[in-house]
Amino acid sequence: MAHLGTPMALRVAATLRIADHIAGGTRTAGDLAPLVRADADALERLMRYLAARGVLSRDAAGAYDLTPKGELLRDDHPDGMRSQIDIEGWTGRAELSFVHLLHSVRTGEAAYPLTFGRTFWEDMTAEPGLAASFDASMAADMPVRAPAIAAAYDWGRLGHVVDVGGGDGSLLIALLNGHPELRGTVVDQTETAEAARKALAAAGLADRGDAVPGTFFDPLPPGAGGYVLSLILHNWNDLAAGAILRRCAEAAGAGGSVFVVENVGPDGESPHTGMDLRMLAYYGGKERGVTDLAGLGAGCGLMVAGVHPAGALSVVELTAR
Numbered sequence: 108m109a110h111l112g113t114p115m116a117l118r119v120a121a122t123l124r125i126a127d128h129i130a131g132g133t134r135t136a137g138d139l140a141p142l143v144r145a146d147a148d149a150l151e152r153l154m155r156y157l158a159a160r161g162v163l164s165r166d167a168a169g170a171y172d173l174t175p176k177g178e179l180l181r182d183d184h185p186d187g188m189r190s191q192i193d194i195e196g197w198t199g200r201a202e203l204s205f206v207h208l209l210h211s212v213r214t215g216e217a218a219y220p221l222t223f224g225r226t227f228w229e230d231m232t233a234e235p236g237l238a239a240s241f242d243a244s245m246a247a248d249m250p251v252r253a254p255a256i257a258a259a260y261d262w263g264r265l266g267h268v269v270d271v272g273g274g275d276g277s278l279l280i281a282l283l284n285g286h287p288e289l290r291g292t293v294v295d296q297t298e299t300a301e302a303a304r305k306a307l308a309a310a311g312l313a314d315r316g317d318a319v320p321g322t323f324f325d326p327l328p329p330g331a332g333g334y335v336l337s338l339i340l341h342n343w344n345d346l347a348a349g350a351i352l353r354r355c356a357e358a359a360g361a362g363g364s365v366f367v368v369e370n371v372g373p374d375g376e377s378p379h380t381g382m383d384l385r386m387l388a389y390y391g392g393k394e395r396g397v398t399d400l401a402g403l404g405a406g407c408g409l410m411v412a413g414v415h416p417a418g419a420l421s422v423v424e425l426t427a428r
Contacts, residue, residue: 116156117180122194125154126173126180129163134170197241201227204388215344217391227389242299246275253281255418256337256368263288265332265364270294271323271355272339276303280310282335292328293318323351327358334359337368338420341382342392345403353407356427365409365425368417371396375414375421397423 120126123143133139136151143150151169158165162177173181182189193199200223207218219227231238256278262268263286270279273293283291293303295318303318319328323339324347334355340348355365372378378394386392395403400423401411409425416422 112156113160116153116160117162118192118194118199119153120157120162121180121189121192122199123150124182124189126177126189127182129171129173129177130181134172136169136171195236197231197237197244200230200237201389202385205384208384208388211387211391215387215391218388219390242275242302246277249274249277249281252337252418252420253278254285256420256422257281257285259415259417259422260366260424262286262333265289267291267331268333268335268366269328269331269358270335270337271327271351272336273303273318274299276306276316276318278335278337279303279316280307280312283307283312283316284310290315292316292331294321294323294327296320296322323354325354327354329358329360331358331363333364333366335366335368340367340392340400340403341369341386341394342390344391344393348393349403349406352403352409352425356404356407356409356425359427361427363427364412365404367400367423367425368420369395369400369423370419371400371414371421371423397421400425 123145125139128139128142133142136154137147140147140150154163154171155165157163158171161174163171164174165171178184179186179188190196191198194203201219204218204222207221210216210221211218217226223230225233231241262282267290268282269292271294273279273295276293279291279293283289293300295303297320300318300320307313307316307318321327327334336351336355340351343351352365359365370379376396376398378396383394386394397411397414404410404425408428410428411423412426413424414421415424
């Protein structure tokens with residue numbers, strides 16, 4: 108369970124797309140090396156290691172094939188594992204920060220800056236390819252999550268919702284489509300907000316939905332009936348998460364509500380432990396149960412008014428105390 112060689116060998120194989128090349132007919136390390144820009148001898152040693160662990164098979168002539176385990180590393184496999192562990196993509200890169208998990212456990216701080224010299228969010232800004240990978244990953248998950256969130260609550264009665272950190276607008280589009288009387292606004296950074304505006308227009312919702320540039324640490328458009336934070340707070344420590352909630356509470360005022368969409372666990376108090384460690388290592392963040400969110404809300408003048416199941420997630424409704 109502790110040997111790092113196997114997970115790193117798998118991640119390198121995924122990054123080099125070895126399974127795809129083998130599936131395409133290139134079966135020896137010597138032939139693969141120039142295609143994947145690798146040293147032929149080192150690649151052979153990697154592939155022998157993977158063969159010894161049942162990921163590849165090797166014949167007497169030195170040609171490799173995929174085992175059922177190795178098939179999982181193909182880019183077109185429905186499990187989508189290859190892209191998740193690709194070191195040059197955002198998730199595979201971020202997981203390398205687990206090497207410094209000791210630092211996070213001792214300090215409560217993210218390990219990512221110790222690994223890469225800057226925070227996760229600074230890295231996304233500095234590396235456009237990583238940012239594109241991150242945005243694509245978030246957008247790919249939303250078609251699964253959004254319908255359940257849209258059905259979890261009578262959003263239409265709010266009149267106007269602001270999706271704070273709403274990305275490309277996928278969630279707001281689902282809310283507007285599911286509740287024809289609703290209007291909405293996405294708040295996100297400039298380029299992302301522009302992408303959301305275009306997506307809303309393409310969905311035929313420009314008359315009811317818009318997008319404005321901004322961050323959740325700055326004042327938000329005031330007076331909406333609801334402010335949605337979908338999978339936002341778990342990226343941040345308690346101090347920052349409290350500041351985000353406070354901005355939402357200020358904008359909502361006495362008559363509005365704040366809706367925190369998170370995975371609080373089936374009983375409301377058992378968040379996913381694996382995701383919790385990722386949040387710690389990547390961002391210094393935290394998975395929280397309803398009691399944790401209630402504590403954060405209390406510091407902003409908010410109280411929990413309801414918890415609404417939304418598939419694997421929950422919508423925690425907070426209102427002014």
